[in-house]
Amino acid sequence: MSVYSQRVSGRRIVRVAVLGMLAWISLASVPRIAAQTKGEFYAVTHVDVIGAGGNLAEAVRLVKEFVIDSRMDAGAVRIEAFQQEGHANHFTIYEVWQSRKAFEAHLTAEHTKRFRQALQPMLGSPFRERLHRLLP
Numbered sequence: 001m002s003v004y005s006q007r008v009s010g011r012r013i014v015r016v017a018v019l020g021m022l023a024w025i026s027l028a029s030v031p032r033i034a035a036q037t038k039g040e041f042y043a044v045t046h047v048d049v050i051g052a053g054g055n056l057a058e059a060v061r062l063v064k065e066f067v068i069d070s071r072m073d074a075g076a077v078r079i080e081a082f083q084q085e086g087h088a089n090h091f092t093i094y095e096v097w098q099s100r101k102a103f104e105a106h107l108t109a110e111h112t113k114r115f116r117q118a119l120q121p122m123l124g125s126p127f128r129e130r131l132h133r134l135l136p
Contacts, residue, residue, distance in 0.1 A: 039098070039099045039100075040077060040096055040097065040098060040099070040133075040134060041096075041097045041098075041099055041100045041102070041103050041131070041132075041133060042094075042095065042096055042097070042131070042132040042133065042134070043093075043094075043095040043097070043103060043129060043130070043131050043132070044092060044093070044094055044095075044129075044130045044132065045092070045093040045095075045127055045128065045129040045130070046090070046091070046092050046127070046128040046129075047059075047063070047090070047091040047092075047093065047119065047123070047127060047128075048089060048090050048091075048123065048124040048125045049089045049091075049119065049122040049123060049124055050089065050122055050123070050124045051088065051089035055089075055122045056088060056089055058122065059089070059091070059119065059122055060083070062115055062118055062119055063081050063091050063093070064081070065111075065115070066081075066093070066111065066112070066115040067079050067080070067081045067093070069109075069111035069112075069115075070095065070106060070109075070111070070112070073102070073105070073106045073109060074102060074105065075097050075098040075099060075101070075102020075103070075105065075106070076095070076096075076097060076098075076102070076106070077096040077097060077098055078094075078095070078096040079093070079094070079095050079096075080093070080094045081093050081094070082094065089124065100131075103131075
């Protein structure tokens with residue numbers, strides 16, 4: 001197996017592990033979700049930063065601060081951030097909102113704008129934000 005094949009295989013394993021963890025978090029929340037509003041809205045954002053030149057420490061600080069600030073937003077149900085094993089400069093931010101309207105208000109919040117603006121020069125690729133609803 002070539003080095004490239006090993007790297008691709010390793011990435012697949014990490015991706016499957018992250019998706020499994022996110023699925024577990026979602027499933028662990030199902031009883032609580034059923035008792036709440038059925039309009040909950042999910043956002044999963046992948047953030048890759050350039051890890052050189054002290055960017056990594058600053059990115060970690062910004063992500064942690066963003067999560068803390070976001071948890072205080074109206075309509076926030078759960079906000080978590082993950083750092084990819086083996087690729088410390090890759091992050092996944094998992095958000096659960098009471099509604100799409102709450103999520104959209106969060107996007108216009110000053111702390112969200114500040115986070116994205118501060119992180120922009122460090123990005124190794126654009127934000128990959130995916131929006132979801134729980135299957136009925």
